[in-house]
Amino acid sequence: MTIKGVLFDLDDTLYDSTTFVDRARKEAIKMMIDAGLNATEEEAYNILQRIIKQKGSNYGHHFDDLVKAIEGQYNPKIVTMGIITYHNVKFALLRPYPDTIKTLIELKKMRLKLGVVTDGITVKQWEKLIRLGIADFFDEVVTSEEYGLGKPNIEFYRYALKKMNLKGEEVVYVGDRMDNDIIPASKVGMHTIRILRGKYKDMKGKCKYEVKSLREVVDIVKKLIEEGV
Amino acid sequence: MTIKGVLFDLDDTLYDSTTFVDRARKEAIKMMIDAGLNATEEEAYNILQRIIKQKGSNYGHHFDDLVKAIEGQYNPKIVTMGIITYHNVKFALLRPYPDTIKTLIELKKMRLKLGVVTDGITVKQWEKLIRLGIADFFDEVVTSEEYGLGKPNIEFYRYALKKMNLKGEEVVYVGDRMDNDIIPASKVGMHTIRILRGKYKDMKGKCKYEVKSLREVVDIVKKLIEEGV
Known part of the structure; x- marks a missing residue:
């Protein structure tokens, strides 16, 4: 043998994987706040971490849930801004x-x-x-x-x-x-x-x-x- | 009033939308052939058009079906090569x-x-x-x-x-x-x-x-x- x-x-x-995903998530949150998300970076980051922990990292709707948790309703513009930024930064750093x-x-x-x-x-x-x-x-x-x-x-x-x-x-x-x-x-x-x-x-x-x-x-x-x- | x-x-x-999506699909096919898809560009394009017509343009698995139709089985490498190229070209032309x-x-x-x-x-x-x-x-x-x-x-x-x-x-x-x-x-x-x-x-x-x-x-x-x- x-x-x-x-x-x-x-x-x-x-x-x-660890730092690059984390950096992409942080940049996404900043852009979502620019687009109107009513939270501080830290608040949004902590809520996102909780969602990821609950739903797993392969759950496809982290940002939807984040926006719903903060705004009380779905906001596709803010969610999409987050998704685009997350992917752009992720691929830039990969x-x-x-x-x-x-x-x-x-x-x-x-x-x-x-x-x-x-x-x-x-x-x-x-x-x-x-x-x-x-x-x-x-x-x-x-x-x-x-x-x-x-x-x-x-x-x-x-x-x-x-x-x-x-x-x-x-x-x-x-x-x-x-x-x-x-x-x-x-x-x-x-x-x-x-x-x-x-x-x-x-x-x-x-x-x-x-x-x-x-x-x-x-x-x-x-x-x-x-x-x- | x-x-x-x-x-x-x-x-x-x-x-x-029309020409940019079509160009992205054609570039994706070329890249899939480079990655091993066993068809000519014309054959693959015609099969893809038929799949889009049958399943609608918002169906999420055009390239999966294309590879299955040509190769007889799923090949995630070729499918993923197609998806990446499609999105890259689409965003470049949008x-x-x-x-x-x-x-x-x-x-x-x-x-x-x-x-x-x-x-x-x-x-x-x-x-x-x-x-x-x-x-x-x-x-x-x-x-x-x-x-x-x-x-x-x-x-x-x-x-x-x-x-x-x-x-x-x-x-x-x-x-x-x-x-x-x-x-x-x-x-x-x-x-x-x-x-x-x-x-x-x-x-x-x-x-x-x-x-x-x-x-x-x-x-x-x-x-x-x-x-x-």
């Missing part, structure tokens, strides 16, 4: 981590199969991969929407292995969260590397391999191959 | 007709209430108004999604009058289609002006006022006010 593939989580593993593309190139030179395992709406996650310029590195991309179940369900990880046509022991998995990434990937037999980045970097738990840069992934994979694990 | 307001249709009345803003300024100088009556998804129509830079001209914007019924239903036109707080006889309506704009607006008592533009410019039917430029709308409104209709 040797390593034949590497699977990556997407958000906060291959690009900075970029891979500085070590992402270098790492993917090194792994490709080692003839490894590469894949992405991500929670989210299929077209949205593909949009990120395409806009990040990294879509062509991946042999398979599996999303929770496509499979019908998301992280940390281990069936979702088994589905990813099936699409890669690999066994767990042949795969190295790289992700940022203990609960959603490292624990379930370990359960299906994958070798796991935790990247200490984004809002979950201080999440409790111990992973055998913990790295601060994706570049270290290359060395770990090489070591695992040499050891013939 | 005098003229107190002007209501406008949006698509192909205030901006060129602009008001050269006479739109001048006309709106003239009507505002006459202290008239202005509104938009449009079929479509509320946020999408507001997005067009905001990106066109003309949203602030309008006191009211009514969409078929908001009301629950669209053109040519005359209840939709009565709803627009109610939101404007005006009677039919106090309003001039400007639109490009006989069936969806001029006939129903006339039925609720509005004065109607047909703008001969876009893909419906040769549609059969006779409207009292027919114009080739929005600038002529200003003169007609002035004339109606002088006549004290």
